[in-house]
Amino acid sequence: xxxxxxxxxxxxxxxxxxxxxxxxxxxxxxxxxxxxxxxxxxxxxxxxxxxxxxxxxxxxxxxxxxxxxxxxxxxxxxxxxxxxxxxxxxxxxxxxxxxxxxxxxxxxxxxxxxxxxxxxxxxxxxxxxxxxxxxxxxxxxxxxxxxxxxxxxxxxxxxxxxxxxxxxxxxxxxxxxxxxxxxxxxxxxxxxxxxxxxxxxxxxxxxxxxxxxxxxxxxxxxxxxxxxxxxxxxxxxxxxxxxxxxxxxxxxxxxxxxxxxxxxxxxxxxxxxxxxxxxxxxxxxxxxxxxxxxxxxxxxxxxxxxxxxxxxxxxxxxxxxxxxxxxxxxxxxxxxxxxxxxxxxxxxxxxxxxxxxxxxxxxxxxxxxxxxxxxxxxxxxxxxxxxxxxxxxxxxxxxxxxxxxxxxxxxxxxxxxxxxxxxxxxxxxxxxxxxxxxxxxxxxxxxxxxxxxxxxxxxxxxxxxxxxxxxxxxxxxxxxxxx
Amino acid sequence: xxxxxxxxxxxxxxxxxxxxxxxxxxxxxxxxxxxxxxxxxxxxxxxxxxxxxxxxxxxxxxxxxxxxxxxxxxxxxxxxxxxxxxxxxxxxxxxxxxxx
Numbered sequence: 001x002x003x004x005x006x007x008x009x010x011x012x013x014x015x016x017x018x019x020x021x022x023x024x025x026x027x028x029x030x031x032x033x034x035x036x037x038x039x040x041x042x043x044x045x046x047x048x049x050x051x052x053x054x055x056x057x058x059x060x061x062x063x064x065x066x067x068x069x070x071x072x073x074x075x076x077x078x079x080x081x082x083x084x085x086x087x088x089x090x091x092x093x094x095x096x097x098x099x100x101x102x103x104x105x106x107x108x109x110x111x112x113x114x115x116x117x118x119x120x121x122x123x124x125x126x127x128x129x130x131x132x133x134x135x136x137x138x139x140x141x142x143x144x145x146x147x148x149x150x151x152x153x154x155x156x157x158x159x160x161x162x163x164x165x166x167x168x169x170x171x172x173x174x175x176x177x178x179x180x181x182x183x184x185x186x187x188x189x190x191x192x193x194x195x196x197x198x199x200x201x202x203x204x205x206x207x208x209x210x211x212x213x214x215x216x217x218x219x220x221x222x223x224x225x226x227x228x229x230x231x232x233x234x235x236x237x238x239x240x241x242x243x244x245x246x247x248x249x250x251x252x253x254x255x256x257x258x259x260x261x262x263x264x265x266x267x268x269x270x271x272x273x274x275x276x277x278x279x280x281x282x283x284x285x286x287x288x289x290x291x292x293x294x295x296x297x298x299x300x301x302x303x304x305x306x307x308x309x310x311x312x313x314x315x316x317x318x319x320x321x322x323x324x325x326x327x328x329x330x331x332x333x334x335x336x337x338x339x340x341x342x343x344x345x346x347x348x349x350x351x352x353x354x355x356x357x358x359x360x361x362x363x364x365x366x367x368x369x370x371x372x373x374x375x376x377x378x379x380x381x382x383x384x385x386x387x388x389x390x391x392x393x394x395x396x397x398x399x400x401x402x403x404x405x406x407x408x409x410x411x412x413x414x415x416x417x418x419x420x421x422x423x424x425x426x427x428x429x430x431x432x433x434x435x436x437x438x439x440x441x442x443x444x445x446x447x448x449x450x451x452x453x454x455x456x457x458x459x460x461x462x463x464x465x466x467x468x469x470x471x472x473x474x475x476x477x478x479x480x481x482x483x
Numbered sequence: 484x485x486x487x488x489x490x491x492x493x494x495x496x497x498x499x500x501x502x503x504x505x506x507x508x509x510x511x512x513x514x515x516x517x518x519x520x521x522x523x524x525x526x527x528x529x530x531x532x533x534x535x536x537x538x539x540x541x542x543x544x545x546x547x548x549x550x551x552x553x554x555x556x557x558x559x560x561x562x563x564x565x566x567x568x569x570x571x572x573x574x575x576x577x578x579x580x581x582x583x
């Protein structure tokens with residue numbers, strides 16, 4: 001372990017390349033199906049994906065549109081001119097012998113992502129982002145002398161987003177990766193399902209004691225925010241240790257071993273490929289007109305930053321804001337309530353229900369956000385019933401749990417569950433009289449100014465009313481009767 | 484006068500590795516001569532001043548050749564396509580072991 005003192009001498013510099021799988025029905029250059037999550041091997045393939053002689057790849061217009069959306073999501077405008085190139089290398093999961101990518105003229109140049117770390121706002125600039133086709137998948141059965149190749153993923157459209165080396169800690173890198181994830185989901189560019197590997201990250205990292213950048217390593221194929229964080233922590237330590245021992249960092253590609261929580265050498269620079277990039281003569285260039293660009297711009301949905309500010313306006317705590325931003329159905333519902341003219345205090349109440357009680361149901365797999373019964377009228381009614389004391393806040397939560405799981409109007413659920421709160425003074429007064437008569441000692445204590453005793457009496461009233469008395473009304477009435 | 488470029492045996496072996504070709508010693512000697520001659524020709528071409536010209540990668544003048552994002556039946560089934568694989572196993576293409 002490196003001491004904090006030594007660590008302080010070093011500046012860590014991090015750049016991230018992120019591969020985002022685009023949400024299209026078909027592949028980037030073939031009309032074979034793109035959703036192979038549960039498909040048997042080699043069932044979503046065509047002669048184009050297999051690189052058969054004479055096959056002609058034709059660009060998927062939906063992938064181009066998603067690339068344009070990604071440009072806006074990254075704070076820039078798509079390039080009017082972009083083009084596809086061949087990147088040559090030999091590997092059994094790449095039947096064409098080259099990957100089609102955008103090397104010389106990518107669809108996105110520049111852009112920026114704002115992140116907040118420890119209350120400080122920071123900008124991570126985007127170098128470029130390009131469209132490219134994914135390769136297939138290989139598996140290596142243990143103990144066998146062969147490998148198996150599944151080409152369902154070959155040709156799947158990806159957007160590779162390359163950041164500038166603007167990050168300096170594992171935390172910054174994690175927040176940046178998470179922000180990319182949110183933006184790609186909000187913009188509808190990708191399902192961004194981490195479990196299915198819809199987003200994969202490569203981390204370039206170097207350490208230095210001065211203004212000159214050190215030699216970097218590239219850790220490839222990280223597929224969770226946590227592994228990004230851990231890989232960066234590991235690489236930082238490893239490189240500083242080398243420096244401290246007077247050794248050199250080698251420029252190389254490394255992998256991440258999740259079980260051992262460490263990076264390992266995959267390929268050194270000497271073995272690096274010579275990709276022999278050349279423009280792909282099969283694919284005519286992409287020339288986006290102002291009209292095409294404006295059409296996509298006009299359909300851009302609100303992005304996480306804008307939505308986050310609206311939630312902050314409700315004075316929610318920061319973890320509730322995070323939950324609403326991350327759980328899109330919950331966040332969308334709160335925005336719908338806001339737009340429907342619901343009182344801010346009621347919207348805030350609903351937001352808190354969603355981020356605590358409902359989120360707990362989701363976390364315990366009782367419901368999912370997609371299946372939760374989120375009905376504007378019902379939630380409005382429940383919020384109103386709570387703020388007008390028709391139900392207690394505890395009663396409201398019991399109603400809420402039924403309402404989101406089964407559905408139904410809160411008034412009916414309250415009635416059925418006997419949760420309607422009694423605030424009528426005459427009705428409660430009778431109970432107060434009875435309880436005071438049964439508890440003369442406590443009544444005496446209250447008269448003598450003992451605050452604790454009043455809590456006991458309120459408790460007795462709640463018990464006698466089967467929880468339906470409004471406790472604050474009860475308290476007022478106790479005081480009135482005893483004075 | 485064609486400037487001489489001489490490709491070493493190591494250069495030829497590296498090219499062969501990149502192209503996944505196995506060469507005999509005599510082939511290495513043969514290609515070192517032949518490729519050197521080709522490079523010599525390229526050197527000759529390099530003497531032409533093309534600074535003001537854009538490289539040509541497209542000759543059709545077409546742009547934005549795109550298709551709708553709809554599935555399409557091209558004819559050959561996955562089973563037909565897999566017939567071209569050297570070997571298959573359980574629907575996978577079976578290849579020489581790669582480094583995992």
